[in-house]
Amino acid sequence: MACTNMTPTIRSQHDVRTQAFDSLPDELVHIDGRTVPGDGESVEHIHPGNGESLGERRLASVDQVDTAVQSAADSSPAWWALPPPQRRDLLLSIAALMRAECQQLGAIVSAEMGMPLRTSVMGVHHAAEWFTHYAGYADKIGGRAPQIGAPGSTVNYTQRVPHGVIAAITPWNGPIVALALKVAPALAAGNTVVLKPSELAPFSSLAIAELSARAGLPPGVLNVVGAAADGGARLSQHPSVGLISFTGGNTAGAAVAQAAAARHARAVLELGGKSASLVFGDVDVARTAKISLLLGAVQNSGQGCFLPTRVLVHRSIYSPFLDAMAAAAAAVRIGDPFDRRTAMGPVVSEAARERIRGVVATALDAGSGRLLTGGGIPQNHQLGSFLEPTVFADVDMSSPLAQDEIFGPVLSVAPFDDTEEAVAVANSTAFGLAGYVWTRDLSRAHRVASALEAGNVSVNGMASLPPETVFNGWKASGLGVEGGREGFEEYTRTRNINITL
Template identity: 35%
Template structure:
């Protein structure tokens, strides 16, 4: 078993208390490593390091910062198999998916290495010839990034890359289930030559570490991906020192399949969205609205594809569905399926836990539910598991209204061959991301974020780096 250390101020260090957390492979339930159980003191030390490193990093030219980020990107690409294997070991996703995430994570570093050179100010005409008005964009300062377990690499670089490119310094607090990927990224950042204190990783007690971030006025920005409930706590905590906050929170993504859709494409893309990472993504399909005229045909198409999905360890060739992250996740999926069936949903396929060979983790069959109704829990709460519920609708307006009837507003999808229908629906959907005939719209160069209780701010694209900048107005009298 490996014994890892935190990366603070360019040094690899244990927690102040010497306590550790065991990291478990969710497919086998074997302990694979230990990491420091950091707390308030460890977080404060990381803030010290990031705060001390900030002035020199801020004052480097955008081109110098870009060169270092590009080195980090190249090392991530050179080590993508190692990153992928680490993610599969600690998070459980199939190795093919983990390889895709490793490259996706590296894309953010490359994108922002270039975008950091395009932070522009402006000169504004003054009313008087004796004045000049300048507007500067400057880095906000020390950034604390709190990241989730379901995408252990990409959720770090999506935050850290724009922060570093803009001139901020960064402290990452990864999820305790998946800290090894974060520490590997820190190892590669160190090898790339990022100066001490610019990029730090602290593992340990989430409450103690986040409280330390919130109470320290030197932390000027907190960026978080996770549940809406924890996001609200972070908003409250940030109020005392008036920190900037970016929140990428829960989702409950609707899919609308119109009667003129290409059914094979719609089924393929819905499967890709729904069952990626065993359904443990914030943008995966959660409510699938299918128009009456094609409902039966679409259900058959979906059922055939679901039957071909292999459940097993992420290391096994051909695996499509890996384990759920823990027992709580399993309980939630089982409860939603059982409640839906009890209320009249039709179990088309799946619907039970399974135990593939050579595994001991929490595996659930890819499941298809038919004739689901809005009163069922699965229609109101994020599932975070491999369950696809189908709902009939008749009129376009009905589907759009039901899709919007949610406190969440992160991602939505629609399938149609009619461009007018596509544009009108996309404009009416109350979601920050809309995929038209596309079940995987996320990309480094486009803004990612939600409406309503799905969060604040955007990650990715030009908008992503704006989240780490302050605007300064300078008036010059001549």
């Protein structure tokens, strides 16, 4: 669906960028229905597309995190008591406003973390679908009534009730989508929310909070604290928080899990990944090589835990596959996130770029693989934090290059000789978020998909992760479920009631 309020007066990417910068929220804290100044440390935000300053703002302090939790706790009884059809309609109103303002919201995402505008706008629509989908659950919360005694002797039934206050901690690499994955089911289930976006990309979350207030969401139901790591730690430890839903790195995820366990709270964790693509010899080589590059390195500049960053290719097509992948990399249009022709934008910051360049240098020094293409800063893109799509061939799949999550546009490619070898290599990491299979053999597709140790497997493509489907990680990639009925039920608790007649 197209945006309903396109702005025809905007003619160039410079105008779009300027308007996006001008529309960024002035403050990073939204508590009890009002956006207010933070009283924590001051930080400067930089647009990764050209290095331009987006201005300084103060983050939320730990005291403001406590205030946000109290606001959510105070609002919780009334929100749960609201008739479910009214909760449903409020979520639908939020979704409608998101669609109507998708250009502005997408432009804010492009400004704060560098995602190409055409992708960020699509992300807003995807997020609106999550609100629409879970709005439908608000008036369908129900339990069971099992027969446990002699007829007429007892009545037994279960209730599904909210946890109360949900702490939602989201990453910078897809801020509005990550918000929707957590906030939509949490609100539909009758919880109130304190959201802590990444301090690297907080603006779109504040924009959604303000939009939700305009849609009629009662004060205190959705609070946003643009805080540093200490804010996330405080949320994880706060005694009034009933469940923590976290997406991010494994080190921070482990700290969240420990904090939740220490006070017997629930945690849903979506963590890192090092997903493998298994490419068999019966594929269209040129097409599959191009798609593998686009999905693993070009999409969001490789900044995604779900992306296929290891590519295992049957030896019979290995050489032409590498040639096709190098050609595809050379053809990628890298550029201004606000140019609608751009396929690949920058990474999130100069610090991230230098970290990734360090990974590439270390891999070269260690002889972890042969640099096929990329590894440097693109010509004519010295401003901002751009990197070329980078492909290593002949990679040692036991090396850090192939085992550690890089979170950047770097692919590791290696050959395999048979299915058993490919599956063993694919499963040889600590992670288990996603897997990819490329083949025209339907029987092999089913067998290999079932053998991969991953919570999400895609065959001949990438799952679009609609809200109807379950999204979860195995092993070090997570705990709990997002999406589908199962994801909704994570935001509820079960109570059993037994009545003797």
